[in-house]
Amino acid sequence: MALIDVLIDELRDLYSAENQLVKALPKLAKGANDPELKQGFKDHLEETKSQVLRLRQVFEGLGKKPTGKHCEGMEGVIKEGAEALEEDAENASFDSGLIGAALRTEHYEIAGYHAAIMMSKTLGLNEAVGLLQANLAEEVNTAKKLQAAGKLIFKAATQEEEEDKDSQPASKKKASDKTSERKSKEDEKKAGV
Ligand SMILES: [Fe+2]
Numbered sequence: 001m002a003l004i005d006v007l008i009d010e011l012r013d014l015y016s017a018e019n020q021l022v023k024a025l026p027k028l029a030k031g032a033n034d035p036e037l038k039q040g041f042k043d044h045l046e047e048t049k050s051q052v053l054r055l056r057q058v059f060e061g062l063g064k065k066p067t068g069k070h071c072e073g074m075e076g077v078i079k080e081g082a083e084a085l086e087e088d089a090e091n092a093s094f095d096s097g098l099i100g101a102a103l104r105t106e107h108y109e110i111a112g113y114h115a116a117i118m119m120s121k122t123l124g125l126n127e128a129v130g131l132l133q134a135n136l137a138e139e140v141n142t143a144k145k146l147q148a149a150g151k152l153i154f155k156a157a158t159q160e161e162e163e164d165k166d167s168q169p170a171s172k173k174k175a176s177d178k179t180s181e182r183k184s185k186e187d188e189k190k191a192g193v
């Protein structure tokens, strides 16, 4: 398999990932309590739509079609984000979970763009490099903004804990939590560290 084919696969993966995020980001925006965090998700949705268009341009330049691969990794990361949206938590604690999930999506994208940019550079595909770097810059910027939002929101979450320390009944475990708990033990056992 030639490097260009590996690159096309990477790019199709990214294309699928970005399309999945166009569907997922409105849910994060809807769920967020903090107005700035909410707006941040909305802004990144618009950026993500232009990232999809830039990736289409990359494919046009290469004379290939963008579809053909579903990004399983992003599906998994988004699934974890959906779990955060189901948490029964106070405002800032809930938002803290969303920030954790969103940071994972950004860094997953960042890793993908780093690899694709390096491959494109190696192949001398300058137009692709420029377009991919524009997408990468937006992901890096979004991750920074999420971290900045986290600083304030995590702090607020610790205050919520103090307020309702005594008033919370122990929450019941869902079936999915039990499965997750069992699997995590299997992970540990298989690793054997
Ligand atoms: Fe993106």
Ligand SMILES: [Fe+2]
Pocket (backbone or CB within 6 Å): 044, 048, 105, 106, 109, 138, 139, 142
């Ligand atoms: Fe992103």
